[in-house]
Amino acid sequence: VRSYGQYCAVAKTLDVIGDRWNLLIVRELLIRGDCRYTDLQHGLPGIATNLLADRLRELEAAGVLTREQAPPPIATTLFRLTERGLALRPVLRELLRWGAPLMLEPDERDAFRSHWLGGAAELALVDSAPEAPALSIELRPSGETPVTLEVAVGAVRTRDGSADSPALVLEAPPPLLLGVLTGQLGLDEATEHGLLWQGDADALARVRLLGAVEAQVA
């Protein structure tokens, strides 16, 4: 909450979203859409409940999110990003890109949630063949719930849960799935390390890392 007191746009941004947990709360809402309090708690393992409540108030006051009364029959409050909050997507994308190399040395003690993988795919991958028919890839991180990539019209969207008729199903520990999706690891190589797959291996060619294009602009 404490301001840096600097007339600089970066410092002003950090005044709002620089506090601990704030950007991860935005991450959750960006990936999952509207969330209940307990959804956020589940997606933010390690946060203290009083901190979550505090941060939600702060972010609401800053105009990053709103608190909505869901209509019956749900009868619960939902937290939703505002337009201003959604505008943080490019920030999250660049943080993700910078942190990608840090994922190569996984720590066994780290928590993991399937939708983090889905969100990363949505932020960092594009459909390399926008004209081709839509297809789904189902990811099964070992010991976690499955998540589905829907590849269509140039983009990659994700959804929790299994796919109806996936072109490809991949099952492996998260780091292995990441390696395959980013193209750093071939399907054969990953299989040797314990990845299980089923379906059309060519479906992987449909996803491509967002990067080369951006580098030109920047």
Added chain:
Amino acid sequence: VRSYGQYCAVAKTLDVIGDRWNLLIVRELLIRGDCRYTDLQHGLPGIATNLLADRLRELEAAGVLTREQAPPPIATTLFRLTERGLALRPVLRELLRWGAPLMLEPDERDAFRSHWLGGAAELALVDSAPEAPALSIELRPSGETPVTLEVAVGAVRTRDGSADSPALVLEAPPPLLLGVLTGQLGLDEATEHGLLWQGDADALARVRLLGAVEAQVA
């Protein structure tokens, strides 16, 4: 220093550069290039000296910056961003873009440094006529040292101090300078609010906000 303990690239990034002051230290080194300890202190008003020392060690350990012994006759240690540290530029740029609207309501008590303005220009402005001859614009934030924008070959670079033969000199309080540079404020309008200028008003047309191009890619 405390890790979020989440196997997520965003969280991993914040483990490294999410601590208070860390990104502002990177900002200083990105804008100004290699810095001495005291240069950093000057560019980070409000930081406690022990915190600066701590953060520099952390960032060094994380591979974001290095500590170099400058050759004689300087004989001081310089802090320099590594390749990995320089790769944070897109992160800073997106933080800057998100925070730009927050600059519209300035707080009189905020600290200000001329090079913050220069750095913002370098991150957010481009040369709209790459083929045209190079030119300089000198900015004089009221009560602060001048900073020079060098507009050439498609880009905007900045340098501390006055220009040799500036095409345009602008003198005004920082918010007014920002308004003029971003195009939100016309030169006439800004003049009514107290801006002083001298030289070729058309030079302003050479700088354009980076934004439209990016939006297409994203």
Added chain:
DNA sequence: CAGCATCCGCTTTGATACTG
């Protein structure tokens, strides 16, 4: 003077327990 280290008071965080 540049580059810290130490100490101290205050705030923020984290863990747990409890409640409408």
Added chain:
DNA sequence: CAGTATCAAAGCGGATGCTG
């Protein structure tokens, strides 16, 4: 489900002192 209450530990900001 959606928080509040409590308390110990860690982090932060400010002042000062030390060392080449």
